[in-house]
Amino acid sequence: MAEQAQHIRTHFDERAKPLSKMAIAYRRLLARYYALLIPSDSSILEIGSGSGELLSHIPSNRKVGIDVSPVQVEAARQRLPEAEFHEADGETYSDSETFDYIILSDTVNLVTDVQGLFAKLRESSTTSTRLLINIPNNLWRPLFNLAHLLGMRDQQPNNSWLSGQDVRNLLTLADWETIKSQPRALFPYAGGWLERLINRWIAPMLPWFCLTQFIVARPVHFSAANIANSSDAAVSPKTLSVTVVVPARNEAGNIEAAITRTPLMGTWTEFIFIEGGSSDNTWAEIQRVQQAYPDHRIKIMQQTQRGKGNAVREAFAEAKGDLLMILDADLTMPPEELPKYYDAIIHGHCEFANGSRLIYPMDDEAMRFLNMIANKSFGLIFSWLLGQPIKDTLCGTKVLHRTAYEKIAANRDYFGDFDPYGDFDLLFGADRLNLKIRDIPIRYRDRTYGTTNINRWTGGVLLLRMVIFAARKLKFV
Numbered sequence: 001m002a003e004q005a006q007h008i009r010t011h012f013d014e015r016a017k018p019l020s021k022m023a024i025a026y027r028r029l030l031a032r033y034y035a036l037l038i039p040s041d042s043s044i045l046e047i048g049s050g051s052g053e054l055l056s057h058i059p060s061n062r063k064v065g066i067d068v069s070p071v072q073v074e075a076a077r078q079r080l081p082e083a084e085f086h087e088a089d090g091e092t093y094s095d096s097e098t099f100d101y102i103i104l105s106d107t108v109n110l111v112t113d114v115q116g117l118f119a120k121l122r123e124s125s126t127t128s129t130r131l132l133i134n135i136p137n138n139l140w141r142p143l144f145n146l147a148h149l150l151g152m153r154d155q156q157p158n159n160s161w162l163s164g165q166d167v168r169n170l171l172t173l174a175d176w177e178t179i180k181s182q183p184r185a186l187f188p189y190a191g192g193w194l195e196r197l198i199n200r201w202i203a204p205m206l207p208w209f210c211l212t213q214f215i216v217a218r219p220v221h222f223s224a225a226n227i228a229n230s231s232d233a234a235v236s237p238k239t240l241s242v243t244v245v246v247p248a249r250n251e252a253g254n255i256e257a258a259i260t261r262t263p264l265m266g267t268w269t270e271f272i273f274i275e276g277g278s279s280d281n282t283w284a285e286i287q288r289v290q291q292a293y294p295d296h297r298i299k300i301m302q303q304t305q306r307g308k309g310n311a312v313r314e315a316f317a318e319a320k321g322d323l324l325m326i327l328d329a330d331l332t333m334p335p336e337e338l339p340k341y342y343d344a345i346i347h348g349h350c351e352f353a354n355g356s357r358l359i360y361p362m363d364d365e366a367m368r369f370l371n372m373i374a375n376k377s378f379g380l381i382f383s384w385l386l387g388q389p390i391k392d393t394l395c396g397t398k399v400l401h402r403t404a405y406e407k408i409a410a411n412r413d414y415f416g417d418f419d420p421y422g423d424f425d426l427l428f429g430a431d432r433l434n435l436k437i438r439d440i441p442i443r444y445r446d447r448t449y450g451t452t453n454i455n456r457w458t459g460g461v462l463l464l465r466m467v468i469f470a471a472r473k474l475k476f477v
Helices: 003-014 019-037 071-077 114-124 138-150 164-173 193-205 224-228 252-261 282-292 306-320 335-346 369-386 402-410 423-432 457-472
Strands: 043-047 063-069 084-087 101-105 130-136 176-184 211-217 242-248 270-275 297-302 322-327 351-355 398-401 437-441
Touching: 003 402, 019 101, 019 193, 019 211, 043 114, 063 071, 071 084, 071 457, 101 114, 114 164, 114 437, 130 138, 130 164, 138 176, 138 282, 164 176, 164 211, 242 252, 242 306, 252 270, 270 282, 270 306, 282 297, 297 306, 306 351, 306 402, 306 423, 322 335, 322 402, 335 351, 335 398, 335 437, 369 423, 398 402, 398 423, 402 423, 423 437, 423 457
Parallel strands: 043 063, 043 101, 063 084, 101 130, 242 270, 242 322, 270 297, 351 437
Antiparallel strands: 130 211, 176 211, 322 398, 351 398
């Protein structure tokens, strides 16, 4: 065992005692934020699990803890008999089992070789695994020392004080990509109205002073063997099929072009046209195009309710492709650009490809000035809410794995069915699953047929309501 690991083991063995009320309340606070990041049907591995207090507060199908202290491991087994705990050093621990989530809670500062630990943890990972880390804010170090002098905090072993940037750099060196960072908590213990007031409503506005920073990362640069063994990994272009969903309302003049202009991708490309109560002959045109192109896989549907969001959800439920794509029937996002989204997903650059109209110059009549200002503003707000850069939240074209969408749909209750457009439902759901979101720049074109189905004023009010709703679910929690 490495010298530092032996030092840590001796320290915690010799000072083993029941956790204080403050220590328990602190772990409950951390567990509250971890529960926001981890779906309850996930498997969890915690490195440095101690007495198992943190794991005991996080809902999960399977929990495994690793700790160097045999005394702490035994305490964890007593506290959480349904979980599995092992005495081991995380830097040398080896097992063939992989996990959905790996937790390092206040642990990296105790590790001899943090980069080596990160590299080792790839053995317990698939391409869909998420590494969750929380580290203390260095600004709090004097307060921690004071708390120790006052007897409010146990003595800690010699350790590092890594910054968030240090951790993100070491993750990169070990082939992990940071998805997002979230500073949390100004009050160090869970419980009471004052704590909820400070941590929920004030802490998000003062991120530089927060007690701890949560970092979410995903593994990158997997070998071909690892990729082949992963059910939802980025894989060879020859092994993925595609479903292109085209919601259409009063778009008769664009239906045939959606077929003729969309490149075929992957092993096969399926089109699903879903019509939503048009006043023109859109439905008749969809039926005609299906008959006119028998060499294409074309499904046609009429939605049972209203709104683009409902149309997308009903069509996705019928989709058979490995990748799901949304193509707005107005074709202002050129169908010829869809392979860019496809390539971004299959090469592992992201897990959710989001179209962005706000990077390249657009056609003169493609977007009104006020709409441009609103879209840019919403992009800034949502980048802050999600912790990932999102330049254009309202571009209709979004691409993701069908398996990822099925998880979003299964966890939809957290946000509810509130979004008539569908864009935020997918973005919020992707963030909830800690998917890597990346903007795909496209050149936004003028309409060649019909008029927009969205009223910019009523739509703007609705979007503001959704921003407030999302803030309460994602940031002010």
